[in-house]
Amino acid sequence: MQTLIPTLVVRAAEGEEAEHKLNPLLPHLAEVALSLVVFGILFFLVRKFVVPAFEATYAERTTAIEGGLAAAETKQAEADAKLAELEKQLADARHEAARIREEAREQGAQIIAEMREQAQTEATRITEHGKAQIEAERQQAVTSLRAEVGALATTLAGRIVGESLEDDDRSARVVDRFLADLEAIESTGAGSSSGNGAV
Amino acid sequence: MSGIGSALVPQAAGIRAEGFEPPGPADFDLPPIGGDFGTFHAFGQEFVLGITKPMLQLVLSAVLIFGFFYLASRKRAMVPGKLQFVGEEAYGFVRNSLGRDIIGTHDFQRFVPYLFTLFTFILLNNLFASIPFIQFPTFSRSGMVYGLALMSWVIYNVVGMKKHGVGGYFKLQSVPAGITGPILVLLVPLEFMSNIIVRPVTLALRLFANMFAGHLLLILFALGGEYLIVEMSLAYAPVGILAWVLFLAVAFLEILIQFLQAYVFVLLNAMYIQGALADEH
Numbered sequence: 001m002q003t004l005i006p007t008l009v010v011r012a013a014e015g016e017e018a019e020h021k022l023n024p025l026l027p028h029l030a031e032v033a034l035s036l037v038v039f040g041i042l043f044f045l046v047r048k049f050v051v052p053a054f055e056a057t058y059a060e061r062t063t064a065i066e067g068g069l070a071a072a073e074t075k076q077a078e079a080d081a082k083l084a085e086l087e088k089q090l091a092d093a094r095h096e097a098a099r100i101r102e103e104a105r106e107q108g109a110q111i112i113a114e115m116r117e118q119a120q121t122e123a124t125r126i127t128e129h130g131k132a133q134i135e136a137e138r139q140q141a142v143t144s145l146r147a148e149v150g151a152l153a154t155t156l157a158g159r160i161v162g163e164s165l166e167d168d169d170r171s172a173r174v175v176d177r178f179l180a181d182l183e184a185i186e187s188t189g190a191g192s193s194s195g196n197g198a199v
Numbered sequence: 200m201s202g203i204g205s206a207l208v209p210q211a212a213g214i215r216a217e218g219f220e221p222p223g224p225a226d227f228d229l230p231p232i233g234g235d236f237g238t239f240h241a242f243g244q245e246f247v248l249g250i251t252k253p254m255l256q257l258v259l260s261a262v263l264i265f266g267f268f269y270l271a272s273r274k275r276a277m278v279p280g281k282l283q284f285v286g287e288e289a290y291g292f293v294r295n296s297l298g299r300d301i302i303g304t305h306d307f308q309r310f311v312p313y314l315f316t317l318f319t320f321i322l323l324n325n326l327f328a329s330i331p332f333i334q335f336p337t338f339s340r341s342g343m344v345y346g347l348a349l350m351s352w353v354i355y356n357v358v359g360m361k362k363h364g365v366g367g368y369f370k371l372q373s374v375p376a377g378i379t380g381p382i383l384v385l386l387v388p389l390e391f392m393s394n395i396i397v398r399p400v401t402l403a404l405r406l407f408a409n410m411f412a413g414h415l416l417l418i419l420f421a422l423g424g425e426y427l428i429v430e431m432s433l434a435y436a437p438v439g440i441l442a443w444v445l446f447l448a449v450a451f452l453e454i455l456i457q458f459l460q461a462y463v464f465v466l467l468n469a470m471y472i473q474g475a476l477a478d479e480h
Contacts, residue, residue: 024224024341024411026242031342034254036350039320042261046268047312053272054290055308061277 150175222418256337260323301469318465325457336410348403359475413453420446
């Protein structure tokens with residue numbers, strides 16, 4: 001600088017042709033004004049159109065990326081929740097199944113017991129019925145046997161005695177007396193002989 | 200600075216005596232396009248009225264920058280195409296590395312349009328120096344740079360005063376934190392000088408001088424090489440060709456400098472704004 005300025009000033013001062021000897025450090029006023037005006041216009045246009053557009057693009061891009069991340073996070077959370085829910089449902093279902101199985105087992109056991117009891121009752125009933133029927137038939141057999149044995153004995157005795165015992169009144173009396181005797185003997189004798197006598 | 204120094208060396212060495220007219224500051228005073236509209240006086244000099252090439256470049260740069268970034272930002276696709284990608288990269292570079300990282304996440308957003316416009320504006324105008332058929336750095340005209348430097352100065356000071364009040368702002372910029380006692384008598388004027396007065400000057404001169412010197416250097420290599428090859432005897436021709444080779448090398452170096460100067464100008468703007476917004480250290 002120290003060499004430049006004096007040299008230039010000297011050259012400017014030589015005054016050969018003023019137009020060609022201007023000091024370059026001294027400004028052309030129109031240029032000062034023009035640079036400010038042109039810069040000002042450019043600044044205004046850039047601030048109005050260019051910067052907002054770029055900033056909006058940046059912001060949109062940031063939003064898009066952040067939105068994407070947030071959406072992914074939401075999806076992840078939803079998936080986690082769904083998984084947890086499904087696992088819970090599965091556990092519930094397992095629990096339910098176990099409960100139902102247990103219940104069925106209990107019910108089965110109960111049914112078996114009931115059936116067994118029912119069968120027992122039925123068997124008892126059938127046995128009772130059979131016993132009663134047998135008793136009734138025995139009674140009937142005894143009754144008819146008594147009548148048949150009376151007639152047979154009367155006939156047999158008539159043939160042995162050789163006399164007609166056709167007289168019904170008499171023979172009936174004889175038979176009744178005989179049977180009464182017989183019963184008297186039986187009742188005084190052992191119970192087993194009564195049973196045998198029935199057969 | 201050394202560029203200007205070396206550019207002036209040939210004159211000092213007296214090559215002019217052999218008929219070579221070395222490039223000088225006069226090469227930056229381009230004639231008005233479409234005729235002379237008279238002159239006016241300022242700073243004890245006579246200036247030409249009329250539209251010059253750097254003025255047109257300034258307007259062209261604004262049109263190109265807005266056109267490009269308007270098209271690039273218009274589609275607002277989530278997955279950017281090539282145009283939008285380039286636009287977003289450039290915008291994101293200024294926004295994040297110059298705005299957010301320096302000014303801080305809290306305040307940077309309102310300065311992004313300013314920083315972004317400033318960076319693209321200076322960069323394209325610097326690159327004009329290396330674009331064929333234009334080949335003139337707009338900011339080698341000091342007036343253009345003074346405008347931007349003045350604007351930077353006003354912006355960071357006003358931002359600081361708005362936040363801290365006028366008194367609070369001057370205290371912030373002049374009184375270094377944690378220092379008490381008589382040393383302040385020495386430090387306060389120094390800090391005030393460096394933070395309030397010198398900043399716009401260095402900001403302007405750095406950009407202007409780099410563009411000026413770079414262009415001067417290129418003219419020197421181009422014209423000097425041409426003179427050596429065309430006007431001098433054949434023995435000097437290889438030196439002339441060497442000069443042209445060096446022209447190419449310097450031209451590529453210039454592209455780097457053009458970018459760096461745009462970057463530094465905006466970087467310093469961001470740092471000044473950050474300093475003005477800073478809370479008590």
